[in-house]
Amino acid sequence: MTVQQHHPLSTGADYQQLAARFRPIFARIADGAVERERQRSLPYEPIKWLKEAGFGAVRVPVEYGGAGASLVQLVQLLIELAEADSSVPQAWRGHVAFVEDRLNAHATSNQEIWFQRFVAGELVGNAWTEIGAVKIGEVGTxxxxxxxxxxxxxxxxxxxxxxxxxxxxxxxxxxxxxxxxxxxxxxxxxxxxxxxxxxxxxxxxxxxxxxxxxxxxxxxxxxxxxxTRFKYQTALYQLVLIAVLAGSGRAALRDFSHEVRQRTRIFSHGNAPRVSQDPQILQVIGKVSALVYAAEATALRAAAPAQRAYESHFEGNAQAEHEANVAAELESAQAQVVIAELVLRAANDLFNALGASATSETKQLDRHWRNARTAASHNPLIYKERIIGDWEVNGTEPPYIWQIGNGSTAA
Structure with missing residues (x-):
């Protein structure tokens, strides 16, 4: 009898069918994104739409009422959602991790009650970090x-x-x-x-x-x-953030392309009677399109080892599971480094395609850079770069868990 006969796994669905369930909701979320940003209004209604549509159960196996999506497919969905509103998938980040933990726990203990909750639309947030006088390695809760x-x-x-x-x-x-x-x-x-x-x-x-x-x-x-927490949790948290970044890049490209198509004012020293026909402007858009394409492709590639880690957890091959966990951590870090650079460059360079009017607060075009910069500031890039280098040169395995807190006071 195979492992999957013992434990139904989430190894992938028909992505186009899966995405078709949620794309109308993503479109509704996108319609209100600028106004929510302008008013700093929390997306209670968009979250409700997603819960009711079963978005919180896409990783739950089909046999328990979920969609059975792979992690690569989940990341792809999160990218599409981030293009609609980058705050929403980040708000989903704690849920993604807790669902994954319960999926892995099902290898040794029945988690059907949690699967039922996810399918019913119940959402999980997170509360891990403490600030103030807490020293590194300590927890006050x-x-x-x-x-x-x-x-x-x-x-x-x-x-x-x-x-x-x-x-x-x-x-x-x-x-x-x-x-x-x-x-x-x-x-x-x-x-x-x-x-x-x-x-x-x-x-x-x-x-x-x-x-x-x-x-x-x-x-x-x-x-x-x-x-007992699943070993690739840090990688998964990072995968959600790189999906946020890739989706932010897509949203920036979408909005600036729209502005270029609609713009009627031109410069006397430009190259065409319409901005949408100016070859230098088209070059800016084309270059950014390539940057965003690379960011999304990298995000999807980086999700594959985490899926292998999940599947190998049920196969009884400790070495294969270990290698998959190492790869998940390293590839999510590599993706973080390059995607942050690609998307921040894209969100910045797109302003070269428009004039000073692009900085209007009414348009909120700056939100793409602000959102990308904020997402990229999680889990400092400089430490990830060092960890990657230490692996490449010395074969030092990456840390799976790390903490933040106050260090010792200098003498």
């Missing part, structure tokens, strides 16, 4: 026993997407034994307090603000040993 129930107490920031979520994937420590855990906390209770206090200049509507847990109740079965 605690899970403790209180009477006959478990509760979570702590303060998180960068809780991306959690304002839209039914559950929050919370990184914490147990009080009783000090173990690092994931607590899957329901947001439908009084002990969870959320704020939209994210003030970045880009990705403004990702709902990446604060979450405070004040004796928030968590079921014992939803306290998960962090050591």
């Amino acid at each position: 605690r899970v403790s026993r209180q009477g006959n129930q478990w509760v979570v107490n702590g303060h998180k920031y960068y809780s991306t997407g959690s304002l839209f979520a039914d559950w929050i994937d919370v990184y914490a420590q147990r009080d009783d034994d000090g173990l690092d855990v994931i607590a899957a906390v329901s947001t439908h209770q009084t002990g969870v307090h959320q704020s939209d206090d994210w003030d970045g200049f880009g990705q403004r509507t990702t709902a990446s603000g604060s979450t405070v847990f004040d004796n928030a109740v968590v079921s014992e079965e939803n306290i998960i040993d962090f050591s």
